[in-house]
Amino acid sequence: MQTYDVTIIGAGIAGAGVAELLSSKNYSCLVLEQFSEPACGTSSKSSKLIHGGLRYLENFEFGLVKESLEERAYLVEHLPKLVQLKSFYIPLYTHSFRKPWMVFIGLSIYSLFSWRKFSSIPKSKWKDLDIQTKNLLKVYAYKDGVTDDKALTTHVLNTCDCTVSFNATVKKIEDFKTHCIISYQKEGISHQATSKVVINAAGSWVNEVLNLCTSKPETLPIDLVLGSHILVDTQIDRIYYIEAKDKRAIFVRPYHNGTLIGTTEVPVSHPQAHTKVPASDIVYLLDHFNHYFKTQITTANIIESFAGLRVLPGDNKDAFKKSREVQIHHDKINAPNVYSIYGGKLTTFRSTARKVFKKIKAKL
Numbered sequence: 001m002q003t004y005d006v007t008i009i010g011a012g013i014a015g016a017g018v019a020e021l022l023s024s025k026n027y028s029c030l031v032l033e034q035f036s037e038p039a040c041g042t043s044s045k046s047s048k049l050i051h052g053g054l055r056y057l058e059n060f061e062f063g064l065v066k067e068s069l070e071e072r073a074y075l076v077e078h079l080p081k082l083v084q085l086k087s088f089y090i091p092l093y094t095h096s097f098r099k100p101w102m103v104f105i106g107l108s109i110y111s112l113f114s115w116r117k118f119s120s121i122p123k124s125k126w127k128d129l130d131i132q133t134k135n136l137l138k139v140y141a142y143k144d145g146v147t148d149d150k151a152l153t154t155h156v157l158n159t160c161d162c163t164v165s166f167n168a169t170v171k172k173i174e175d176f177k178t179h180c181i182i183s184y185q186k187e188g189i190s191h192q193a194t195s196k197v198v199i200n201a202a203g204s205w206v207n208e209v210l211n212l213c214t215s216k217p218e219t220l221p222i223d224l225v226l227g228s229h230i231l232v233d234t235q236i237d238r239i240y241y242i243e244a245k246d247k248r249a250i251f252v253r254p255y256h257n258g259t260l261i262g263t264t265e266v267p268v269s270h271p272q273a274h275t276k277v278p279a280s281d282i283v284y285l286l287d288h289f290n291h292y293f294k295t296q297i298t299t300a301n302i303i304e305s306f307a308g309l310r311v312l313p314g315d316n317k318d319a320f321k322k323s324r325e326v327q328i329h330h331d332k333i334n335a336p337n338v339y340s341i342y343g344g345k346l347t348t349f350r351s352t353a354r355k356v357f358k359k360i361k362a363k364l
């Protein structure tokens with residue numbers, strides 16, 4: 001049986017981040033991933049932003065925004081080929097729910113945390129923008145980060161000195177006092193590995209994986225929310241942050257010779273990869289694009305669509321109001337060696353890894 005310090009379940013950004021940190025500290029790690037390559041779950045279906053999360057300020061998540069902006073600064077400096085700062089434009093109309101003064105306050109806090117200025121685009125320059133200018137009141141511009149989520153995850157995993165096994169589906173975790181035995185299936189053959197600690201970085205499958213523990217540990221209640229994007233063949237010049245009719249945020253950005261539009265939020269009951277975008281989400285995204293932009297598009301312009309799942313706390317709050325903070329869950333009594341990552345962001349994969357390490361350091 002192979003023996004490691006840590007077994008990490010999941011080769012999404014969370015698992016890759018933990019593997020990167022632990023291997024840099026010379027711990028031996030095994031990463032097990034059920035699919036044939038990294039980032040097949042949510043980590044290739046995000047909005048591909050490395051951002052503080054301007055809208056989280058509305059929920060007073062100041063700590064999360066500050067931490068995310070610090071991570072953004074690190075990634076922009078250290079991975080310039082993968083993460084770049086770009087200008088984002090926020091158009092505000094007479095019918096917008098958020099008034100210019102509200103956005104001004106939010107951007108002031110954002111710029112204070114990030115040391116990056118924002119500005120207001122003069123009316124004389126509005127004609128250069130891709131958006132409709134009728135009833136336009138104000139346009140703000142601020143800086144945020146963009147990436148390719150799959151390329152970022154793959155890069156992080158590739159820089160680790162650890163063993164990664166693809167097409168390896170974890171089937172059972174036996175948790176003993178000092179170690180765990182992990183049973184997994186790879187290409188029809190059963191394998192086993194043993195490690196001091198197991199990190200459950202299974203994303204939306206987090207509770208499914210925790211339920212594989214023979215000790216039956218406690219799981220946290222979660223809500224899974226599906227977010228969809230469409231990539232259309234229309235070209236725009238800039239990145240926009242627009243307000244949906246239901247007050248949610250929609251990002252519209254140039255991406256791979258087209259325009260990426262997203263995201264929506266629809267509750268779902270089961271974790272799934274390669275989820276189909278619901279037809280209602282396609283209509284919702286096309287409608288919003290056509291409402292705000294000069295160019296008009298139809299389903300014929302869609303090149304690709306994809307959907308990913310957010311893991312949010314299972315409370316009674318509206319998805320928009322739920323906390324986006326990561327939780328590291330550890331059932332000390334039933335599963336003393338298994339640590340589960342609930343939620344989180346692409347942007348904060350390094351700080352999530354540090355939080356995980358803080359919890360498992362003594363064990364290692």
Ligand SMILES: Cc1cc2nc3c(=O)[nH]c(=O)nc-3n(C[C@H](O)[C@H](O)[C@H](O)COP(=O)(O)OP(=O)(O)OC[C@H]3O[C@@H](n4cnc5c(N)ncnc54)[C@H](O)[C@@H]3O)c2cc1C
Pocket residue numbers: 009010011012013014015032033034035038039040041042043044045046047048049050051168169170171201202203204205209225226227228263307308309310341343344345346347348
């Ligand atoms: C629509 C949407 C947009 C988003 N946009 C942004 C954004 O712009 N910026 C940002 O910072 N964050 C964003 N996020 C959040 C971010 O994308 C996620 O927090 C992050 O990708 C989750 O990564 P993960 O590694 O936890 O999960 P995943 O990427 O889903 O990885 C989990 C992995 O575990 C594997 N796995 C599961 N079960 C098993 C098993 N039994 N055996 C082996 N392997 C298993 C899966 O195959 C999967 O590869 C967005 C999220 C969504 C849903």
